[in-house]
Amino acid sequence: MAQKDTVKSILNAAEELFSERGFAETSLRNITTKAGVNLAAVNYHFGSKKSLIQAVFARFLTPFCEDLEQELDAVQAQLDGHVPQLPGLLMLLSQTALRAGHDSPRRLGIFMRLLGLAYTQGQGHLRRFLQKEYGPVFKTFMRLVTAATPELSDEDRFWRIHFMLGATVFTLSGADSLTAMAEHDLGKGSDIAQVVDKLIPFLASGLNAPHQAG
Amino acid sequence: MAQKDTVKSILNAAEELFSERGFAETSLRNITTKAGVNLAAVNYHFGSKKSLIQAVFARFLTPFCEDLEQELDAVQAQLDGHVPQLPGLLMLLSQTALRAGHDSPRRLGIFMRLLGLAYTQGQGHLRRFLQKEYGPVFKTFMRLVTAATPELSDEDRFWRIHFMLGATVFTLSGADSLTAMAEHDLGKGSDIAQVVDKLIPFLASGLNAPHQAG
DNA sequence: AACTGTTTCAAACATACGTTTAAAACGAGA
DNA sequence: TCTCGTTTTAAACGTATGTTTGAAACAGTT
Numbered sequence: 004m005a006q007k008d009t010v011k012s013i014l015n016a017a018e019e020l021f022s023e024r025g026f027a028e029t030s031l032r033n034i035t036t037k038a039g040v041n042l043a044a045v046n047y048h049f050g051s052k053k054s055l056i057q058a059v060f061a062r063f064l065t066p067f068c069e070d071l072e073q074e075l076d077a078v079q080a081q082l083d084g085h086v087p088q089l090p091g092l093l094m095l096l097s098q099t100a101l102r103a104g105h106d107s108p109r110r111l112g113i114f115m116r117l118l119g120l121a122y123t124q125g126q127g128h129l130r131r132f133l134q135k136e137y138g139p140v141f142k143t144f145m146r147l148v149t150a151a152t153p154e155l156s157d158e159d160r161f162w163r164i165h166f167m168l169g170a171t172v173f174t175l176s177g178a179d180s181l182t183a184m185a186e187h188d189l190g191k192g193s194d195i196a197q198v199v200d201k202l203i204p205f206l207a208s209g210l211n212a213p214h215q216a217g
Numbered sequence: 218m219a220q221k222d223t224v225k226s227i228l229n230a231a232e233e234l235f236s237e238r239g240f241a242e243t244s245l246r247n248i249t250t251k252a253g254v255n256l257a258a259v260n261y262h263f264g265s266k267k268s269l270i271q272a273v274f275a276r277f278l279t280p281f282c283e284d285l286e287q288e289l290d291a292v293q294a295q296l297d298g299h300v301p302q303l304p305g306l307l308m309l310l311s312q313t314a315l316r317a318g319h320d321s322p323r324r325l326g327i328f329m330r331l332l333g334l335a336y337t338q339g340q341g342h343l344r345r346f347l348q349k350e351y352g353p354v355f356k357t358f359m360r361l362v363t364a365a366t367p368e369l370s371d372e373d374r375f376w377r378i379h380f381m382l383g384a385t386v387f388t389l390s391g392a393d394s395l396t397a398m399a400e401h402d403l404g405k406g407s408d409i410a411q412v413v414d415k416l417i418p419f420l421a422s423g424l425n426a427p428h429q430a431g
Numbered sequence: 432a433a434c435t436g437t438t439t440c441a442a443a444c445a446t447a448c449g450t451t452t453a454a455a456a457c458g459a460g461a
Numbered sequence: 462t463c464t465c466g467t468t469t470t471a472a473a474c475g476t477a478t479g480t481t482t483g484a485a486a487c488a489g490t491t
Contacts, residue, residue: 009438027241030478041440046480048438119333122391157403162388162415165395169387170380170423177336181379189371201376208426209384209419223468244448255470260450262468432491439486447478456469461462 010048012038018059022116026056057132060121063114064133067103068140074099075143089151090207096144097199108195116176152210159214167206174198224262226252232273236330240270271346274335277328278347281317282354288313289357303365304421310358311413322409323393330390366424373428381420388412 016038020029031052035042049055074095078087104110121129145164152160174181178195186192193201230252234243245266249256263269288309292301318324335343359378366374388395392409400406407415 025239025241027239031480032478041438042479043440043481044438052479122387158399158405159415161399161403162395162407162412163419165388165391166384166416166419170384173333173336173383173387174376174379177379181376185372185375189375191372193376198376201373202380204426204428205377205380205423209423212418212422214418245450246448255468256449257451257470258468266449434491435489437487437489440484442482442484444481445479448476449474450476451474452472454470454472457467459465459467461464 009038009040009044013040013045013048013055014059014062017055018062018113018117021056021059021120022113025120053128056129060117060129060133061136063103063110063117064137067099068137070102071096071099072140072143075140075147078147086153087147087151089148089210090203092144092147092151093203093206097203101196101199112175112178112195115172115178119172119176122172155210160210163210163212166209170206170209171202174202223252223254223258227254227259227262227269228273228276231269232276232327232331235270235273235334236327239334267342270343274331274343274347275350277317277324277331278351281313282351284316285310285313286354286357289354289361292361300367301361301365303362303424304417306358306361306365307417307420311417315410315413326389326392326409329386329392333386333390336386369424374424377424377426380423384420384423385416388416 013034016034017029020033020037023029031045032042034055035044038044045052045055049058078092078095100111101108104114121133148164149160155163175195175198178198182192182194182198227248230248231243234247234251237243245259246256248269249258252258259266259269263272292306292309314325315322318328335347362378363374369377389409389412392412396406396408396412
């Protein structure tokens with residue numbers, strides 16, 4: 004019991020509620036009620052609402068980035084002068100991400116939603132926090148992607164990477180409603196892992212598109 | 218003077234502030250101060266904050282959708298039994314969109330940001346409003362896209378359309394910060410129109426990707 | 432059993448919000 | 462100039478928020 008359970012259930016409740024309604028629309032009273040703890044517990048354990056938000060991100064991102072860093076090091080080690088292959092890099096990234104929400108695959112969707120919120124919603128403190136804390140791993144990944152796509156100009160590569168990021172964050176963050184739509188429109192739902200499977204060829208093909216026409 | 222100016226400056230201020238901070242984080246006091254009007258003016262002219270939000274969307278979307286509908290009718294008329302071509306459809310959409318923010322191209326970025334917010338942020342009333350008001354035009358467009366991509370399964374097409382939507386909304390809504398990043402990283406900025414130019418081959422190639430591998 | 436540091440709790444605090452109100456200012460038509 | 466409907470204004474209302482407080486409950490140690 005004691006501290007660990009309170010902290011954990013606050014994080015669980017906050018993660019879910021934030022992803023459903025956004026940060027500003029979720030009150031500490033919503034969170035503490037859902038978590039079954041006292042209102043003051045958030046400020047006692049985390050200090051402020053802002054710190055709670057950052058803690059929610061850190062709980063997911065820290066293990067994910069450590070894992071990813073290891074995987075990337077492994078790739079770099081066995082490269083041995085060879086050029087890395089793009090589909091492999093994408094697979095590796097998606098596999099690591101799927102693994103990060105190891106208890107339920109739904110958790111990746113929840114987290115992608117949070118990530119989308121972090122970018123669209125104001126929350127300047129959050130962007131600064133994420134950049135400072137997890138920027139380096141992203142840089143490492145980008146270096147490998149650059150090596151894997153030598154035929155692209157720096158400019159094209161820059162923009163296409165962000166196109167890919169957009170397609171990913173948007174669809175995975177809306178996966179719940181999108182699979183519901185898919186089920187309704189064509190009688191065929193999908194889970195997150197299947198959506199990722201569909202996403203990868205789309206992204207790989209887009210990244211390697213010819214420069215001008217389609 | 219009189220009504221028109223007050224209403225207009227409220228809409229202008231709201232559009233900009235909403236796109237910068239989100240809906241919940243922008244107070245009516247922020248908006249009225251920026252607009253240089255009295256606090257009560259919003260409730261007097263629009264009725265409530267919710268209605269203001271919808272009015273911001275309507276001001277952009279209504280002329281855009283009317284324009285798009287005409288263009289689509291024209292395409293359909295001159296089809297004459299032929300199959301529509303995908304790149305043409307995408308161009309048509311992007312041109313219409315760029316035209317909708319006719320005074321400044323920056324406005325399209327602002328509006329895309331709002332669109333992203335509408336999806337990520339709670340705002341159930343907004344999604345219902347958008348669906349009811351502008352759903353039909355979207356359906357028409359989708360019918361043409363379906364005709365233009367007969368080789369795709371309904372499932373693949375459904376998901377890839379949303380991948381495209383995600384890449385578009387995400388990058389155009391973040392165009393301001395992204396072009397700043399691009400300028401910093403590779404000494405080469407871009408305006409919205411140029412980003413759209415880069416986007417189209419990426420999207421077209423992704424939509425036509427082979428089913429399995431990349 | 433008494434003490435100590437930590438965690439929980441109910442209650443209150445100050446602040447910011449969206450909305451309402453009633454009076455004042457305005458502008459066009461008689 | 463007076464009138465009437467519209468618009469603007471300053472002030473207030475009720476509510477919900479994040480945060481703080483001080484006492485109570487708890488767990489481990491001597």
